Amino acid sequence: MLSVSRHSLSIIRKPILCNSSQGYIGRSHLLSISTMSASTSNKIYVAVIGVGLVGSELIEQLLSIPRQTTPFELISLTSSTRTIFDAANPIAPGAAWKSLLAASAQKPDYKTLTEQLAALVAPNQKVAVVDNTSSDDVAALYPAFLEKGISVVTPNKKAYSGDVGLYERILNASKASGARFLNEATVGAGLPVISTLKELVATGDKVVKIEGVFSGTMSYIFNEFSTGKPDGPAFSSIVSIAREKGYTEPHPADDLNGFDVARKLTILSRTISSGSRTQTALPALQSFASVQTASLIPSALEGIPTGDEFISRLPEFDAHFSQLRADASAEDKVLRFVGVVDVAGGIVKAGLEKYSTTHPFATSLGGSDNIIMFHTERYGARPLIVQGAGAGAAVTAMGVLGDLFKLV
């Protein structure tokens, strides 16, 4: 009932300019007049895929913008089981969107969604999809969205850190149609990391090296484990506490393998290569798997199917990690799991490194903060540093909404 027929969508394509205030209506009204013809308002139509933690927060932030000033019209929601679409009657601030979605009988259908959104694109009418999932399937749709002029905004790392073929199709589709692909929240969540890197590169600065703690989970674990002293709590106990606090994935190996960091490095590396005016020495990464990643999973624990079993066996390797900590301490250093994009050296790598106890990675870092250092030609003597919470629904959704504002 909430989806608009193909017939009424064809009406929407005509650039009818009118006061948009009537487009915002309460739920009961919405249900009763969902067949009214649509009107465009030059606001950006937004379709949200994924209504989990980040998606819900994004929707709340989007709907909290006063209706008088919002540049957005939220016209579609898609969960793993349901979808709603109504360009004529955007979801109003304060609307019970969860109930609306739960009441829908429509199953997700990305082909139809793509067609519905494509039908709205017009010279003065922007349309954007927000993908809040971590799905490879949704990521695979980006080229189709972009080709049709639909911009894509996402915190989902899969596409830009995955197979180079998909990455290149995204670049080409965006270039061909002019629709934008924005993924600030894929690295550092709401922290200005991608935008800062893009600006450095676009304005002609030369990135020498990016070095950082990119995983909130790894940050927490090593901030707790390695403070410069020769001893401290056991590695397994900290991982176990982190898991209980929800800082790790249900299976901690999904953090300790370093793949999350490798994906972020792939995104940064590709952002440099695609924006740089000159050939860089950076390798053309086939995917995030091409990053030199030193996993923290002891080889004896590779492939353990459950997080519980993994946690129960991790203490067998505490002595190993304690020795690493003691060795670092003997050099007055701490251990940090870092990612490095060494543009000059042509190396992209993730792994455990030692840093002086006076280094910002030791002195300034705490909690589950991310910290990213940009060493560039212009920031030559001392790097440009961005630091702060790099995970969490509120700051991730903020990074996504910030990208949406860039489309305005």
Added chain:
Amino acid sequence: MLSVSRHSLSIIRKPILCNSSQGYIGRSHLLSISTMSASTSNKIYVAVIGVGLVGSELIEQLLSIPRQTTPFELISLTSSTRTIFDAANPIAPGAAWKSLLAASAQKPDYKTLTEQLAALVAPNQKVAVVDNTSSDDVAALYPAFLEKGISVVTPNKKAYSGDVGLYERILNASKASGARFLNEATVGAGLPVISTLKELVATGDKVVKIEGVFSGTMSYIFNEFSTGKPDGPAFSSIVSIAREKGYTEPHPADDLNGFDVARKLTILSRTISSGSRTQTALPALQSFASVQTASLIPSALEGIPTGDEFISRLPEFDAHFSQLRADASAEDKVLRFVGVVDVAGGIVKAGLEKYSTTHPFATSLGGSDNIIMFHTERYGARPLIVQGAGAGAAVTAMGVLGDLFKLV
């Protein structure tokens, strides 16, 4: 000879779309065909006022963008004594722009420039002025530019930190015409400070407090002077060295009075107030002079006319500053000259404060770095931090060029 007549400008207003590559020509060609009719290309016309250190660097960065990909056409330069304007023949990458400008017989005439630029504004034709001066006179022109649809990009703090009347005229003119006022480089130069603050506010985060070292000069002086130890070099000797290195203004009192920091705090404070959805407790600052600024100039040295005399008498007050350092050290603290925008408390202040030797202002700061901490509702437990060089021509010009890219 290089300026376009009013007659040929009227031709430009017609939206003639054509290949823009012929618009880029070398100097001799430019001189010979400056009377050819202009063509628009949907690139953004850029007029640069101020060709000093920052202005020259901005022009170089702008012209270093490959002509195939640049979204800009540099059509006018204005120094304190000369001006050139030629919308039909943008200044080409590699052009000897300094010679072009030096060869011009045209004196600066802002009224004519405003009219010339206004004549170029069209629905599909953006026009921007870049003000690289620190002039109050140029700042006073912003409302006139903005009213006519000409966007303004500037590292000049004067307008946004000056009298509230000018500030409000800028806001209103921008709102009325849709032309944008962008001033990223006024705080932290190329560091993402204003853009980060705008995004926090636009996405609905609540800023609790911004606290930072906003002056590169003050950063250098106190990083050298106060390291946590009870003694060290004399205050006057560090100021003297800073002056010799060019880190201070010719008259160091122009740094030590704290006005530069007060101006930056005014800009941040107004950026919060203008973007916030709810009333804040922040005072409506009449100008930067309304900021509670604790000057470091000893009252006996107020009004000393020359920098040389000021420097020669500063040692009389070394004992005073040494005592402050010793007192801080006794508490295991360092001295830093900081700016604070306390949104919750409704206070905007600049002055010398003490920070623990484990605080990032003590551990992470060095050289003449700026560091800015955003304490917000979403970044609750730990602040969002931006750090790096906050002054210098290359990074300031980068901040300006980054703003120009936001117009694309």
